[in-house]
Each structure stands twice: as structure tokens, then as C-alpha cells.
Amino acid sequence: MRQVVKHRQCQADAWSMPDEAAAAAGVVVSLADYLAVQAGTLASPAPAGAALGVQLEPADDEAQLLPFAAQLQLVVVNFPKTAEGRGYTQGRMLRERYGYRGELRAAGAVLLDQVFLLARCGFDAFAMAPGENLTLAAAELDRFSVAYQTAVGTVVQPHRRGQVG
Amino acid sequence: MYRYDTLDHTLVAERVAQFRDQTQRFLAGQLSEDEFKPLRLRNGLYIQTHAPMLRVAVPYGLLSTRQVRMLAHLARKYDRGYGHFTTRQNIQYNWPKLEEVPDMLADLATVEMHAIQTSGNCIRNTTADHFAGIAPDEIDDPRPYCEIIRQWSTLHPEFNYLPRKFKIAVTGSPADRAASQVHDIGLHLRRGPDGQTGFEVLVGGGLGRTPIIGKVIRDFLPREHLLSYLEAVLRVYNRAGRRDNIYKARIKILVKAMGEEAFRAAVEQEWALIRDTALLLDPTEIDRMRKYFRPLPYEKLPDIDVTVGREAAFVAWYRHNTRAHKVSGYRAVMVSLKTPGIAPGDMTAEQMDGLADLADLISSGEVRSTHDQNLVLGDVRQQDLYETWQRLTALGLATANIGTLADMICCPGLDFCSLANASSISIAHQITERFSDIDYLYDLGPLEIKMSGCMNACGHHHVGHIGILGVDKHGEEWYQITIGGSASGDSSLGDVIGPSVAKLEVANTLAMLLDVYVSIREEDETFLQVVRRVGVTPFRERVYAPSR
Numbered sequence: 001m002r003q004v005v006k007h008r009q010c011q012a013d014a015w016s017m018p019d020e021a022a023a024a025a026g027v028v029v030s031l032a033d034y035l036a037v038q039a040g041t042l043a044s045p046a047p048a049g050a051a052l053g054v055q056l057e058p059a060d061d062e063a064q065l066l067p068f069a070a071q072l073q074l075v076v077v078n079f080p081k082t083a084e085g086r087g088y089t090q091g092r093m094l095r096e097r098y099g100y101r102g103e104l105r106a107a108g109a110v111l112l113d114q115v116f117l118l119a120r121c122g123f124d125a126f127a128m129a130p131g132e133n134l135t136l137a138a139a140e141l142d143r144f145s146v147a148y149q150t151a152v153g154t155v156v157q158p159h160r161r162g163q164v165g
Numbered sequence: 166m167y168r169y170d171t172l173d174h175t176l177v178a179e180r181v182a183q184f185r186d187q188t189q190r191f192l193a194g195q196l197s198e199d200e201f202k203p204l205r206l207r208n209g210l211y212i213q214t215h216a217p218m219l220r221v222a223v224p225y226g227l228l229s230t231r232q233v234r235m236l237a238h239l240a241r242k243y244d245r246g247y248g249h250f251t252t253r254q255n256i257q258y259n260w261p262k263l264e265e266v267p268d269m270l271a272d273l274a275t276v277e278m279h280a281i282q283t284s285g286n287c288i289r290n291t292t293a294d295h296f297a298g299i300a301p302d303e304i305d306d307p308r309p310y311c312e313i314i315r316q317w318s319t320l321h322p323e324f325n326y327l328p329r330k331f332k333i334a335v336t337g338s339p340a341d342r343a344a345s346q347v348h349d350i351g352l353h354l355r356r357g358p359d360g361q362t363g364f365e366v367l368v369g370g371g372l373g374r375t376p377i378i379g380k381v382i383r384d385f386l387p388r389e390h391l392l393s394y395l396e397a398v399l400r401v402y403n404r405a406g407r408r409d410n411i412y413k414a415r416i417k418i419l420v421k422a423m424g425e426e427a428f429r430a431a432v433e434q435e436w437a438l439i440r441d442t443a444l445l446l447d448p449t450e451i452d453r454m455r456k457y458f459r460p461l462p463y464e465k466l467p468d469i470d471v472t473v474g475r476e477a478a479f480v481a482w483y484r485h486n487t488r489a490h491k492v493s494g495y496r497a498v499m500v501s502l503k504t505p506g507i508a509p510g511d512m513t514a515e516q517m518d519g520l521a522d523l524a525d526l527i528s529s530g531e532v533r534s535t536h537d538q539n540l541v542l543g544d545v546r547q548q549d550l551y552e553t554w555q556r557l558t559a560l561g562l563a564t565a566n567i568g569t570l571a572d573m574i575c576c577p578g579l580d581f582c583s584l585a586n587a588s589s590i591s592i593a594h595q596i597t598e599r600f601s602d603i604d605y606l607y608d609l610g611p612l613e614i615k616m617s618g619c620m621n622a623c624g625h626h627h628v629g630h631i632g633i634l635g636v637d638k639h640g641e642e643w644y645q646i647t648i649g650g651s652a653s654g655d656s657s658l659g660d661v662i663g664p665s666v667a668k669l670e671v672a673n674t675l676a677m678l679l680d681v682y683v684s685i686r687e688e689d690e691t692f693l694q695v696v697r698r699v700g701v702t703p704f705r706e707r708v709y710a711p712s713r
Contacts, residue, residue: 085326085408121323
């Protein structure tokens with residue numbers, strides 16, 4: 001079973017991703033499918049009692065999730081390449097603008113050295129790239145003890161400086 | 166100048182530890198070349214033709230003498246005894262060993278310096294007018310705002326994986342000495358209708374393959390909104406900038422594709438949502454930053470004529486290498502890093518140490534780097550200029566050629582850079598040898614030659630009065646020449662005079678261009694003014710005349 005770093009712990013992932021067979025606990029679908037299910041034009045692929053999560057691709061507009069922010073339990077933001085940077089904005093917007101409080105998971109080509117920045121954009125779960133050590137990934141959350149900017153979890157005010165975490 | 170507090174020290178120390186760890190993982194084979202590349206780039210480390218190259222940040226071009234001595238130490242201990250000042254006010258070391266780079270960064274941290282974000286697709290070192298705080302025509306000192314931007318942009322969590330690199334320049338004077346119009350964002354300090362301080366905001370300028378002058382997207386941005394507005398611009402760019410083609414990934418391409426109006430509307434829409442959040446700058450915070458850049462306790466001194474009875478060499482140096490200061494009795498001194506026979510921008514460790522001593526003795530204990538690869542001693546009493554000249558002469562830093570043809574901007578080129586098509590430094594040598602008569606250079610007046618070894622335009626060739634671009638033709642080095650570019654307040658991009666010329670013909674071609682200029686100039690017309698008046702044609706006809 002896939003392991004993810006969630007809330008600083010390594011744990012088994014109970015969810016199935018869009019290209020996988022539906023898991024009993026929860027099923028993640030694409031944004032288009034998620035919106036179609038919500039609109040009633042597509043039957044939910046989730047088994048009875050299972051939650052429905054959504055995976056955003058870099059070009060997706062996370063604002064479309066605003067009406068569902070309170071009910072969603074998992075939003076996966078996919079990083080097809082390590083250099084892909086749109087997900088950082090998607091994460092911040094979900095947390096800061098749309099009030100999303102569920103699990104926000106970075107997935108795809110996510111390497112150790114991105115974990116700290118992603119966490120400051122609101123990510124609290126990480127499905128790391130193959131070969132990445134999850135224990136080291138969790139430790140990366142403490143890489144820096146300070147920050148210059150206001151971001152998720154850090155309000156730097158009035159002197160724009162603050163402790164992280 | 167700005168001094169680190171506990172937070173700055175902690176952050177830089179933690180960054181050094183992070184990079185040491187990344188380097189060890191790479192050397193141990195736990196990180197592939199491809200995985201290590203974006204990590205090392207974000208710390209200014211390139212793998213070049215001969216060796217790694219480390220680019221150290223000089224925030225807005227300001228150095229204390231303690232920092233200059235550390236740069237000398239690095240040159241001696243980890244390099245071959247010299248460093249190279251760049252067109253973005255930074256310094257590069259061309260010969261460090263990869264495994265020693267973390268030690269270099271640790272040494273830099275002891276003097277409040279780093280190499281964070283001097284490369285990679287992130288917000289780079291913020292540059293500024295090298296006469297900030299001392300220019301007579303200044304509206305306000307840009308450096309407090311540069312430091313605010315430096316801190317905001319350093320390890321910004323959202324904007325570390327942008328479509329492409331991102332450069333910000335800030336000026337406080339109407340005269341643009343920071344090439345701000347060819348930056349991704351150019352900020353010009355202005356006074357608003359009620360006398361409040363703010364910025365004119367330009368977006369989408371740049372050089373490279375698609376040279377564009379930045380567009381004004383906001384006439385006046387009150388200063389307290391600086392960071393929210395920057396964050397809005399960056400967010401629009403991070404979302405919408407192209408990521409499929411690195412040659413179309415800069416913000417200038419996005420602005421062009423969306424159209425200026427649509428881009429402005431997108432920024433304003435985003436800004437409206439964040440302008441009154443924690444990004445709003447507290448006036449006490451701005452004041453705190455301004456205190457770091459307070460004017461020196463200048464003496465009350467009259468302006469004096471220091472040239473009376475002095476030898477011609479000093480007078481020439483005074484005329485060409487010193488500039489007006491906002492305080493009477495003082496001058497700003499340009500330290501020429503354009504010694505004939507030496508690569509433009511190169512400086513030895515001995516020269517760095519000597520200059521640091523001189524700056525402590527005779528100026529403010531600060532040294533500034535310029536975007537045209539020279540240095541500045543900002544606050545020299547006029548009565549000390551003669552001694553300054555003597556000491557600079559002894560250091561080999563008093564070549565009286567600032568603003569002349571010999572004051573070329575030049576990238577490292579094929580000799581060091583793995584991207585280059587052609588050599589820049591050998592062309593610089595060819596030109597300085599050909600035009601060695603300093604009186605001829607003085608007669609030619611202000612003339613900016615800018616040279617790049619490839620399309621990436623690190624040498625800003627598009628905005629040179631004469632621009633030289635190295636191109637590869639079937640494995641041979643050729644040079645395309647443009648005229649009429651400028652990066653000053655009246656920025657313009659140069660026009661190509663015709664087909665590129667062979668390597669050995671570059672100086673000859675320049676000689677022909679200058680002959681045309683001298684023969685048709687009227688009174689005190691500069692080269693740039695003549696090109697703007699008559700266009701490219703007379704120059705083209707001469708260079709490509711059938712008789713040749």
C-alpha cells in the first residue's frame with residue numbers, strides 16, 4: 001500500500017487515486033469528474049460510505065472547489081514535474097482564500113527539498129516521488145525555523161518577521 | 166546599510182546547512198544530476214565549462230568593507246585569486262570546488278552574505294541605482310524598499326518554482342541607472358499627488374531572445390502596498406506564464422500574449438483581494454528600514470575646484486571617473502574594473518583588500534557595485550580626491566575610462582560559460598587594443614558598448630549604444646552588431662546593422678561605425694544622438710560597402 005507523509009507521520013494511504021481501482025475508504029477523481037458528480041451528471045465512482053476527493057492538475061482552477069470547500073476531505077494537487085510551480089499557488093488559495101480545512105496533499109514529482117515550501121503554502125500531506133525517503137521528508141518540515149513572509153501558518157506582522165510553525 | 170538581526174542570521178545559517186546537506190546527498194549519489202541542478206541553482210551554483218561557478222548575491226549592489234574583505238578571502242582560499250562582478254551587481258567565482266561551496270557559503274554567512282536565489286527560476290537579487298542615497302537628482306532612496314523586497318522574496322514559498330527567472334530593479338531618480346526598463350519588474354520611486362511616496366510600476370521588460378522595454382502597468386502605487394502589488398503580479402505570472410517552452414516563459418511574453426490591458430486587469434483584480442492583508446506595509450516598518458540607510462553625518466564643506474595645478478592624468482580621471490554628490494564638498498568615485506587587458510568586471514583579491522582599506526580611510530566604509538561592472542566609493546570629500554586617485558592608481562583601479570568606449574559591459578562568454586556561442590572577453594581585448602588612444606576615446610564622448618556571448622544577453626547587448634552578440638555559424642564564432650540601444654531613462658533597443666561579422670573584423674567594424682559618427686556629428690552630439698537622428702543606414706552603407 002502507498003505510504004504518505006501526513007501530519008508529520010508516515011502512514012498508509014487509504015485513498016485510491018484517479019487511475020486506481022476504487023478504495024473502500026475514499027476515492028479521488030479529477031476536477032472535471034468531481035464537478036460532474038456534484039452537478040448530478042456523473043454517478044459517483046465511490047463505493048457506498050466512501051468519501052470523494054479531488055485531484056487538481058496544474059492548469060485547473062481551484063476556485064471551482066469553493067462551493068465544496070467545507071465538505072471536501074482530500075484535495076490532491078499534482079506536480080507532474082518538480083519544476084511545476086502552479087500547485088504552490090493552488091494550495092495557498094485553497095487555504096487562505098477558499099477556507100479549505102481538509103487534507104491538502106502534494107503528489108507527483110515531489111522531492112524532499114520542496115516539502116518545507118509546500119507546507120508553508122498549506123500542504124499537510126505529501127505523496128512523495130518514488131525513491132524519496134518519507135522519514136527524511138517529514139524531517140524537512142523543520143528545515144527552517146524562521147521565515148520572512150506571511151504564508152499559511154505564519155503571519156508576519158507588524159514587522160514582517162515571524163517564527164514558522 | 167542593513168544589518169542582520171537574529172532572524173536573518175538564523176535563516177541564512179539554516180540555508181547553509183540545507184545546501185551542505187544537498188551537496189552531500191549529491192556527492193553520495195543520493196541525488197541525480199537532474200535533481201541536484203535546480204537545488205544548486207537556487208544557491209547560485211552553476212556547472213560551467215571548466216568548473217562550478219558560484220554567484221554570490223550583493224543585494225542592491227551595497228557592500229561593507231568587511232564584506233569586500235571576505236570576498237577577497239574567498240577569492241584567495243577557494244578560487245584563483247580573483248572574482249568577477251556581473252551586470253546584476255553580484256560577484257561570481259569561476260573556479261571553486263563543488264565540495265567546498267558549502268564552506269564558502271558558511272564563510273559568507275559570517276559577514277551577512279549569501280548566494281540565495283542568484284540563479285534558478287525564482288526571484289533573483291533585487292538591483293538598484295548604484296548612486297542610491299547620494300544622487301543629486303534622487304526623489305527617495307530606493308534601498309530600504311530593496312531590502313524589504315529582498316526579505317519578502319527570499320525563500321518565498323509560493324514563488325520558488327516560477328516559469329522562469331524573475332528580476333526586479335528599483336530606482337529613485339528620473340535617470341535610470343539600473344536598467345529598470347529591461348527588468349521583469351521595474352519600480353520607479355515617485356511622489357504622489359499629495360506628496361506621499363510610491364512607485365511607478367513597469368512590467369515585462371527584458372532582454373534575451375525577445376528584447377522588450379517594460380510597460381507601465383501602474384502610474385502610482387502607494388509605498389505601503391509594495392508587497393501586495395508585487396505578490397499580485399507574481400501570482401498572475403506563476404499561474405499563467407508559459408511553462409512549455411523556456412524561450413517563451415518570461416513574464417514579458419505573458420504580458421504580450423494577454424495584452425497590456427488584460428494583464429493589468431488581472432493584476433488589479435488579484436491585488437484587490439490581498440492589498441489590505443498582512444502584506445500591507447506598516448509605516449513603522451518602513452521607517453525602521455529607512456533608518457538603516459540614513460545619510461552619513463556629512464561635514465559642511467564647500468565645493469572646490471580640485472583640478473587646479475594638478476597633472477593632466479588626474480584631471481582626466483576626475484572628469485571621467487567621478488560624479489556629482491548631493492552634498493556639497495563631496496563626490497562619488499567610480500572605480501574602474503575595465504583595465505585594458507583584463508576581463509571587464511574582474512578584480513583580484515589584492516585589489517579588493519586595497520579598495521576596502523581605502524573605503525575605510527577615505528569614504529564611508531561602503532563599496533557599491535554597478536550594473537555596468539564597475540565599483541563606486543560613494544562619499545569621498547573633494548579635498549581627498551587627489552589622494553584617492555593616487556591610491557586607486559597604485560591598485561590599478563584608476564583607468565580614466567568610465568563612460569567611454571573602453572568601459573564595456575561583457576559577459577564571461579565562451580571562456581567560462583557553457584551556454585555561450587562565442588567569446589566575449591577576447592573581443593573586449595581586441596577592442597581595447599584597437600582603441601588604446603585615450604584621447605580618441607574622450608573625443609568620442611559617452612559610448613556604451615555591451616557584449617553578450619549568446620542570446621541570453623547577460624551582457625545586455627540590445628541596450629548598448631553599440632551592441633555585440635556572439636553567434637555560432639557552422640562552429641565558427643561570428644558577431645552580430647546593433648546600434649542605437651540604450652538602458653537609460655530613454656530606453657531603446659538597438660537595430661542590427663547587417664549580417665554578422667567575422668571574429669577578427671569586430672574592432673575594424675567598430676572603427677568604421679565610429680568614423681561615420683565622427684564625420685556626421687554636429688557639435689556635441691553623442692553617438693547615440695547621431696544614430697537616433699540619422700538611423701542605421703549611413704552606418705550600414707559604410708560597413709557593407711561593395712568596395713570592401
